[in-house]
Amino acid sequence: CCAGMAAAAATVEVTWDVEYVLWAPDCQQRVMIGINGRFPGPNITARAGDVISVTMNNKMHTEGVVIHWHGIRQFGTPWADGTASISQCAVNPGETFVYKFVADKPGTYFYHGHFGMQRAAGLYGSLIVLDSPEQPEPFRHQYDDGGELPMMLLSDWWHQNVYAQAAGLDGKDRHFEWIGEPQTILINGRGQFECTLGPARKSFEKLLNENVETCVDDQKMCSDQEKCLRRSECGPYCPRSQCAPVVFNVEQGKTYRLRIASTTSLSLLNVKIQGHKMTVVEADGNHVEPFVVDDIDIYSGESYSVLLKADQKPASYWISVGVRGRHPKTVPALAILSYGNGNAAPPPLQLPAGEPPVTPAWNDTQRSKAFTYSIRARKDTNRPPPAAADRQIFLLNTQNLMDGRYRWSINNVSLTLPATPYLGAFHHGLQDSAFDASGEPPAAFPEDYDVMRPPANNATTASDRVFRLRHGGVVDVVLQNANMLREEVSETHPWHLHGHDFWVLGYGDGRYDPAAHAAGLNAADPPLRNTAVVFPHGWTALRFVANNTGAWAFHCHIEPHLHMGMGVVFVEGEDRMHELDVPKDAMACGLVARTAATPLTPATPLPPSPAPAP
Numbered sequence: 001c002c003a004g005m006a007a008a009a010a011t012v013e014v015t016w017d018v019e020y021v022l023w024a025p026d027c028q029q030r031v032m033i034g035i036n037g038r039f040p041g042p043n044i045t046a047r048a049g050d051v052i053s054v055t056m057n058n059k060m061h062t063e064g065v066v067i068h069w070h071g072i073r074q075f076g077t078p079w080a081d082g083t084a085s086i087s088q089c090a091v092n093p094g095e096t097f098v099y100k101f102v103a104d105k106p107g108t109y110f111y112h113g114h115f116g117m118q119r120a121a122g123l124y125g126s127l128i129v130l131d132s133p134e135q136p137e138p139f140r141h142q143y144d145d146g147g148e149l150p151m152m153l154l155s156d157w158w159h160q161n162v163y164a165q166a167a168g169l170d171g172k173d174r175h176f177e178w179i180g181e182p183q184t185i186l187i188n189g190r191g192q193f194e195c196t197l198g199p200a201r202k203s204f205e206k207l208l209n210e211n212v213e214t215c216v217d218d219q220k221m222c223s224d225q226e227k228c229l230r231r232s233e234c235g236p237y238c239p240r241s242q243c244a245p246v247v248f249n250v251e252q253g254k255t256y257r258l259r260i261a262s263t264t265s266l267s268l269l270n271v272k273i274q275g276h277k278m279t280v281v282e283a284d285g286n287h288v289e290p291f292v293v294d295d296i297d298i299y300s301g302e303s304y305s306v307l308l309k310a311d312q313k314p315a316s317y318w319i320s321v322g323v324r325g326r327h328p329k330t331v332p333a334l335a336i337l338s339y340g341n342g343n344a345a346p347p348p349l350q351l352p353a354g355e356p357p358v359t360p361a362w363n364d365t366q367r368s369k370a371f372t373y374s375i376r377a378r379k380d381t382n383r384p385p386p387a388a389a390d391r392q393i394f395l396l397n398t399q400n401l402m403d404g405r406y407r408w409s410i411n412n413v414s415l416t417l418p419a420t421p422y423l424g425a426f427h428h429g430l431q432d433s434a435f436d437a438s439g440e441p442p443a444a445f446p447e448d449y450d451v452m453r454p455p456a457n458n459a460t461t462a463s464d465r466v467f468r469l470r471h472g473g474v475v476d477v478v479l480q481n482a483n484m485l486r487e488e489v490s491e492t493h494p495w496h497l498h499g500h501d502f503w504v505l506g507y508g509d510g511r512y513d514p515a516a517h518a519a520g521l522n523a524a525d526p527p528l529r530n531t532a533v534v535f536p537h538g539w540t541a542l543r544f545v546a547n548n549t550g551a552w553a554f555h556c557h558i559e560p561h562l563h564m565g566m567g568v569v570f571v572e573g574e575d576r577m578h579e580l581d582v583p584k585d586a587m588a589c590g591l592v593a594r595t596a597a598t599p600l601t602p603a604t605p606l607p608p609s610p611a612p613a614p
């Protein structure tokens with residue numbers, strides 16, 4: 001893993017086989033997309049400034065694949081962003097693609113599939129960029145040496161596979177099937193299906209009191225798949241079985257850094273640690289003015305670092321991860337914070353006393369807003385945004401119907417992706433034929449649109465048009481949420497921008513009105529992020545500098561919503577695209593493959609077969 005630990009810039013090189021694996025992340029065996037035979041994929045650790053080089057072999061038999069490095073900005077390497085149809089061609093079965101890019105700044109990141117719904121099939125893992133002398137983290141001295149806890153990567157999991165999920169989402173009329181709520185919340189790829197807090201406690205007790213001794217030899221206990229992996233109840237939890245609860249080991253008196261990231265397909269989560277407060281110091285690889293919380297909301301696509309002081313009496317404590325923002329039908333996930341007093345495992349662990357902490361009510365939106373609004377750029381490293389923008393884009397988010405199918409639309413246009421990746425189209429001068437280049441998508445919506453009501457006309461259109469941004473331009477985007485098709489419902493959407501961080505200038509309820517709201521935006525210490533939520537029936541204002549030549553997705557990070565068209569594409573610096581040194585195999589599909597292919601040379605005749613041996 002840790003080739004990048006050296007102080008000088010280095011290359012962190014790994015080789016990955018992406019393949020189907022039979023796995024039991026919540027004690028129920030299913031097929032998942034794994035890497036090197038495992039789920040979740042391997043952790044990558046690099047130091048800021050290092051080059052990360054991932055040789056990815058697609059060992060899946062029947063589908064292409066790409067991997068996105070979420071939060072890495074890919075300056076100068078836009079073809080390594082890992083978005084199918086946008087930054088590269090999907091890598092075909094049996095083929096290899098090398099992702100090579102700079103870990104541009106310290107922070108908490110992750111990677112995931114970005115083709116179809118492959119992220120939701122389990123194609124993800126964590127990516128940690130450590131700080132460097134050139135890019136120190138100002139809160140480094142606030143936690144102890146050796147105080148980096150393993151990263152907490154959160155996800156959600158369905159027993160129905162992603163092909164069935166996608167087919168349901170694409171279904172016409174009565175054949176539409178929403179994916180519903182997840183079966184299980186996973187912490188570092190591990191969860192326990194249907195463990196209500198009661199049985200969970202019993203099964204944790206089992207782990208702690210019955211199975212530990214025998215389970216230390218994982219092979220012995222866990223070779224029996226039926227017993228260990230398929231049981232509908234919650235045990236037994238061999239400490240090293242695929243669904244064993246995660247244990248974070250700490251020593252009393254020390255302060256730790258806990259990195260938390262969410263790559264959920266759908267769920268908005270809340271993390272609460274029994275008896276402990278957390279100090280938020282980092283968000284999406286950017287420093288935030290430290291603030292203390294009892295629990296933390298985390299939306300899909302976001303990451304945080306919190307400082308955690310092991311200042312309670314030496315014991316074990318529950319960590320609960322509950323669903324917020326949607327009416328939950330999934331029980332909270334549990335992990336354990338264990339004061340090992342220097343003995344990092346092995347068990348026996350002490351059972352936490354009391355019940356796991358209860359995360360805030362799912363529909364307490366005011367509380368979510370209070371948390372999100374309190375995130376500010378860190379004072380001593382604050383880089384305020386440019387004072388004004390030279391382009392303004394308003395993006396109305398609506399749920400619509402198109403030919404009897406559910407779609408999500410932006411200004412009444414639902415995103416479809418072309419066969420030729422945008423980056424390749426511009427690089428090869430094929431933009432006029434590779435997609436609809438007759439104009440941009442609409443950059444505003446009607447003055448009289450009522451965001452509090454279902455769309456008056458719910459029909460929408462689909463298009464693969466893109467926004468074309470001038471290199472170096474300052475762009476303001478206002479995300480405007482609206483009512484869904486059903487009366488009085490509006491959902492929260494976390495929007496993620498590729499290739500950039502943006503400043504979050506402000507949030508508000510109802511419809512954004514420049515005359516009323518522009519003056520109140522935060523120009524002083526807005527946080528930099530790569531993901532920001534737009535709350536139900538509300539708006540969110542962002543600013544970024546289009547200084548990264550490439551083709552960048554900007555989309556709702558809820559996997560089914562992106563599948564249903566909830567995104568836009570920004571093409572930046574098109575006049576510079578031809579200068580890019582795009583690797584040939586990134587673009588060997590669509591029109592690029594057909595028009596830029598080297599002409600076929602006559603086949604060399606085969607040498608005559610050797611004469612048969614006498």
Ligand SMILES: O=C1O[C@H]([C@@H](O)CO)C(O)=C1O
Nearest residue numbers: 178399406484491560561564
């Ligand atoms: O896109 C969505 O569809 C469902 C629902 O509106 C239709 O069943 C839901 O909650 C979404 O977010």
